[in-house]
Amino acid sequence: MYDVAIIGCGVVGAATAYALSRYDMKVVVLEAENDVAEGATKANSAILHAGFDPEPNTSMARLNVDGIALAKQICDRLDVPYKICGSLVLALSPEELPHLQHLYDNGIANGVPDIHLLSAEETLQREPNLSKTVQGALWAPSAGIISPWEYALAMIEVAVRNGVELRRSCPVSNIRKKDGVFSVSIPSDTVEAKYVINAAGVYSDKIHNMICKPSFHIIPTRGEYYVLDKNEGELVHSTIFQCPSKVGKGVLVSPTVDGNLIVGPNAEEVGPEDRGCTAAGLSFIAETARRSVPGFSLGDSIRNFAGVRANVDTGDFIIGEAPDVENFIDLAGIKSPGLSSSAAIALEVIKIFQKKRVLPEKKKDYKDGRKKIHFKQLSAEEKAKLVHEHPEYGRVICRCETVTEGEILNAIHSDVPARTIDGVKRRCNAGMGRCQGGFCGPRVLEILCRELHIDPLQVLQDRDGSYVLESETKQGGKHHV
Amino acid sequence: MYDLVVIGGGPAGLAAAYQAYQHGLRNILILERDKELGGILNQCIHNGFGLHRFGEQLTGPEYAGRFIKMLNDTNVQVSLDTMVLDVTPDKKVHCVSKKEGYRIIDAKSVILCMGCRERTRGAIGIPGTRPAGIYTAGTAQRYANIEGYMVGKRVLILGSGDIGLIMARRMTLEGAKVLACVELMPYSSGLTRNIVQCLQDFNIPLYLSHTITDIQGNGRVEKVIVAKVGPDRKPIPGTEMEFDCDTILLSVGLIPENELTRQAGIEMDPHTKGAVVYENMETSIPGVFASGNVVQVHDLVDFVSGESELAGASAAEYVEKGEPESGRVLNLQVGDGVGYTVPQRVRMGNVDKNVTVSFRVRRIYGTSSIVVKSGDTVVARFKRERMTPGEMEHITLPRVLLEKAPQDTLTVQAEEAQKS
Ligand SMILES: Cc1cc2nc3c(=O)[nH]c(=O)nc-3n(C[C@H](O)[C@H](O)[C@H](O)COP(=O)(O)OP(=O)(O)OC[C@H]3O[C@@H](n4cnc5c(N)ncnc54)[C@H](O)[C@@H]3O)c2cc1C
Ligand SMILES: Cc1cc2nc3c(=O)[nH]c(=O)nc-3n(C[C@H](O)[C@H](O)[C@H](O)COP(=O)(O)OP(=O)(O)OC[C@H]3O[C@@H](n4cnc5c(N)ncnc54)[C@H](O)[C@@H]3O)c2cc1C
Numbered sequence: 001m002y003d004v005a006i007i008g009c010g011v012v013g014a015a016t017a018y019a020l021s022r023y024d025m026k027v028v029v030l031e032a033e034n035d036v037a038e039g040a041t042k043a044n045s046a047i048l049h050a051g052f053d054p055e056p057n058t059s060m061a062r063l064n065v066d067g068i069a070l071a072k073q074i075c076d077r078l079d080v081p082y083k084i085c086g087s088l089v090l091a092l093s094p095e096e097l098p099h100l101q102h103l104y105d106n107g108i109a110n111g112v113p114d115i116h117l118l119s120a121e122e123t124l125q126r127e128p129n130l131s132k133t134v135q136g137a138l139w140a141p142s143a144g145i146i147s148p149w150e151y152a153l154a155m156i157e158v159a160v161r162n163g164v165e166l167r168r169s170c171p172v173s174n175i176r177k178k179d180g181v182f183s184v185s186i187p188s189d190t191v192e193a194k195y196v197i198n199a200a201g202v203y204s205d206k207i208h209n210m211i212c213k214p215s216f217h218i219i220p221t222r223g224e225y226y227v228l229d230k231n232e233g234e235l236v237h238s239t240i241f242q243c244p245s246k247v248g249k250g251v252l253v254s255p256t257v258d259g260n261l262i263v264g265p266n267a268e269e270v271g272p273e274d275r276g277c278t279a280a281g282l283s284f285i286a287e288t289a290r291r292s293v294p295g296f297s298l299g300d301s302i303r304n305f306a307g308v309r310a311n312v313d314t315g316d317f318i319i320g321e322a323p324d325v326e327n328f329i330d331l332a333g334i335k336s337p338g339l340s341s342s343a344a345i346a347l348e349v350i351k352i353f354q355k356k357r358v359l360p361e362k363k364k365d366y367k368d369g370r371k372k373i374h375f376k377q378l379s380a381e382e383k384a385k386l387v388h389e390h391p392e393y394g395r396v397i398c399r400c401e402t403v404t405e406g407e408i409l410n411a412i413h414s415d416v417p418a419r420t421i422d423g424v425k426r427r428c429n430a431g432m433g434r435c436q437g438g439f440c441g442p443r444v445l446e447i448l449c450r451e452l453h454i455d456p457l458q459v460l461q462d463r464d465g466s467y468v469l470e471s472e473t474k475q476g477g478k479h480h481v
Numbered sequence: 482m483y484d485l486v487v488i489g490g491g492p493a494g495l496a497a498a499y500q501a502y503q504h505g506l507r508n509i510l511i512l513e514r515d516k517e518l519g520g521i522l523n524q525c526i527h528n529g530f531g532l533h534r535f536g537e538q539l540t541g542p543e544y545a546g547r548f549i550k551m552l553n554d555t556n557v558q559v560s561l562d563t564m565v566l567d568v569t570p571d572k573k574v575h576c577v578s579k580k581e582g583y584r585i586i587d588a589k590s591v592i593l594c595m596g597c598r599e600r601t602r603g604a605i606g607i608p609g610t611r612p613a614g615i616y617t618a619g620t621a622q623r624y625a626n627i628e629g630y631m632v633g634k635r636v637l638i639l640g641s642g643d644i645g646l647i648m649a650r651r652m653t654l655e656g657a658k659v660l661a662c663v664e665l666m667p668y669s670s671g672l673t674r675n676i677v678q679c680l681q682d683f684n685i686p687l688y689l690s691h692t693i694t695d696i697q698g699n700g701r702v703e704k705v706i707v708a709k710v711g712p713d714r715k716p717i718p719g720t721e722m723e724f725d726c727d728t729i730l731l732s733v734g735l736i737p738e739n740e741l742t743r744q745a746g747i748e749m750d751p752h753t754k755g756a757v758v759y760e761n762m763e764t765s766i767p768g769v770f771a772s773g774n775v776v777q778v779h780d781l782v783d784f785v786s787g788e789s790e791l792a793g794a795s796a797a798e799y800v801e802k803g804e805p806e807s808g809r810v811l812n813l814q815v816g817d818g819v820g821y822t823v824p825q826r827v828r829m830g831n832v833d834k835n836v837t838v839s840f841r842v843r844r845i846y847g848t849s850s851i852v853v854k855s856g857d858t859v860v861a862r863f864k865r866e867r868m869t870p871g872e873m874e875h876i877t878l879p880r881v882l883l884e885k886a887p888q889d890t891l892t893v894q895a896e897e898a899q900k901s
Pocket of ligand 2: 782
């Protein structure tokens, strides 16, 4: 019997597991996919929003501002890449200037630090590659960019190291409650727990409705993106937003923590599994983004992707115990800025437990912190020393991102081990570069087989069913390692 | 201190190193990231290599093998499984390997031979979901020919580059069904002989002026939608065809691998996406040369070898005599119908008898001429029966003609013959 079962291991489930792992309780995380951070958490804009968007006095406003302050601390502690680069909301026509004022007022009310309005000249001075039609901007220096999946991974890794149990490939199909104990059904097993936390993202209404009266409805809303080569990464140095307009929600252009440029998203209501890109969507974001940053080269695109937001008909995040089912806690409808807010959302859970007077003592031997080796970022001397001591860092596997065998081995043998080619990619960047795994894919596959003692035909690219190889050739696989 | 460090041990690096040795350099090191020499040729087990050079049909490994054998009789050193991470303008080469650790190697001259990589799905923004089963043709080739695995059994090929065409045949011979080859342009970007031998001989349809408009499938590719495109290369609604397949191979172009070149601060050419080179394959940093696919994407390895021998000989000359007298410098420019030229610059002081210029045309030409102009003056004119973007063109410009150029720029252009 567990104290707590968390359903879903996106950034919200991971942050909650990390927060709870400090306390002396038995926690299990049930994740439907074969890896963590496979939902909205791996496909978003990766922005730590400053917090001027949400209307004042919403939980979104409060959790956003608190969340990014916490995110910065957690990233420092857990060695997660992030950068406080600031953000600009542009007014591209005189009619849009009042909107900036509105956002400014929101920001002040929400307690966003150091925001101010810039003139057109000041804006262009900051970012010379913006459209010359810019009329002014709202500058928010506290905004940043982050590696979203690494953030989630880092938190769940530390949680697991401290005793939280993570069960992947465990889609929850049913929840029952008897004598104060929840029975949560997963394939060929049932998990019992005193508390259930619903962090199932775009499926959080389905999970809620398994045991509670329907009280909200998720409206899955897709956003599509371009990721451009690092050649384009210097085009802007902060996150560039537009004012939302009649033609649609503003499209952003931003550097990423890896030094690429990201362009997107649009917003379109879809089904929860509609993670594909469309020709219309892609051309819309490219055209719209050019209104603010005209000069990016789509020839340098290395990847398109789409993520699905868990938008919700109630407007605000849904955080708290369900009114009709005691000890069932919803963390639902966590749309944007959910990534920014996740650490603060997790603390809401702690507060709920505190209020219920059920929070146990903190663990005495808690092992916080995390340190990763990023070969590429070391100086020549540090590289030399590392390779001397650990020769596996001397073999570069991913040539676009300079990722070594040592880093791939760390990914496969981490607290939340990589099991797939994309699992390796999310943990150490191999395959993330301009050749998108064309060169290193076969080599990562080889290492996975060797380390996990599996056959090449069993290796998955990513989700279940995404097998890489079909069969041996007529001559047969003479796989050599 | 090495006389010459060659980065990359593909056909370019092998030929360059051998030629530098023939020209008297004795202290030569080849650095190769892979476990074997030979570069991309190791996975090209089909034949057709070496017709120009050896007058024989060799496979890729056989062709590479001939050069490796020639090198065996020299004292050229080779470090395999060694990745070059950085080349500095003062010719220090930073590299790393499991065996030898991190090294900073001093070189009197350097030849960049890093080859190229394939364009991926992201580069051309194909809509649809993102399942497994979408590979570049070269990755599928590596799996099939080196690792011994097939990536799928019902295959659609996007793009008609040579690697895709060759994989159409290879996958078919291995028992897969290749449903079609789909090409955006109204002509193929591959060699004519490959269209015939790899598609027509196996009844694989080639859809010119078509593209993929949607990919469906979650775990693995399940369905692909293909549509005809208009002259603006945009899909024409109503022309969609559906293919049930589990695999897409992309053969949509190669891009020279110039990360090191760029980091070193070497001047780049936006047309070739490689270094700007002089008549002797020297880059903008004296003593640093480049050759092979890292400079321009070749279709025939024979030409890679030729270009690289020039680079090797030039490096030897640089080490022995220093920078050549430059004299007058001619800049080559891209004119009508021409995509790029290599070299981009010619130092007259370094031209003995003539200079060979390679380039590609931008569309198919029938009977036509290649015209080299300096201002309004026609310096040279070469007749051609047919030119296609899929096949590299070469012209040889004699020094005597170059001397007559009134201006310091030369424009290379393609002209359709006047119909009379
Ligand atoms: C296009 C887009 C742009 C965005 N941009 C930003 C941004 O710039 N900044 C920002 O702060 N936020 C942004 N967001 C929002 C942010 O990404 C999300 O709020 C955040 O990732 C939500 O995390 P989550 O853990 O709630 O959901 P998810 O990451 O979706 O995780 C939910 C998890 O639950 C699992 N699950 C579902 N059903 C079951 C089941 N039955 N059993 C077990 N597990 C289940 C899923 O597999 C998944 O792993 C954006 C979102 C999108 C889509
Ligand atoms: C799939 C394919 C099929 C082809 N088919 C034919 C054909 O049928 N007939 C024909 O004549 N030609 C063919 N070609 C063309 C010909 O093989 C190529 O033009 C030729 O291989 C290019 O030689 P290269 O040495 O420039 O590049 P490559 O062969 O790519 O060699 C580059 C080498 O550099 C190494 N390298 C790169 N970066 C580093 C680094 N940082 N540190 C250390 N080493 C590095 C690489 O590992 C590689 O070994 C084909 C090419 C391809 C790709």
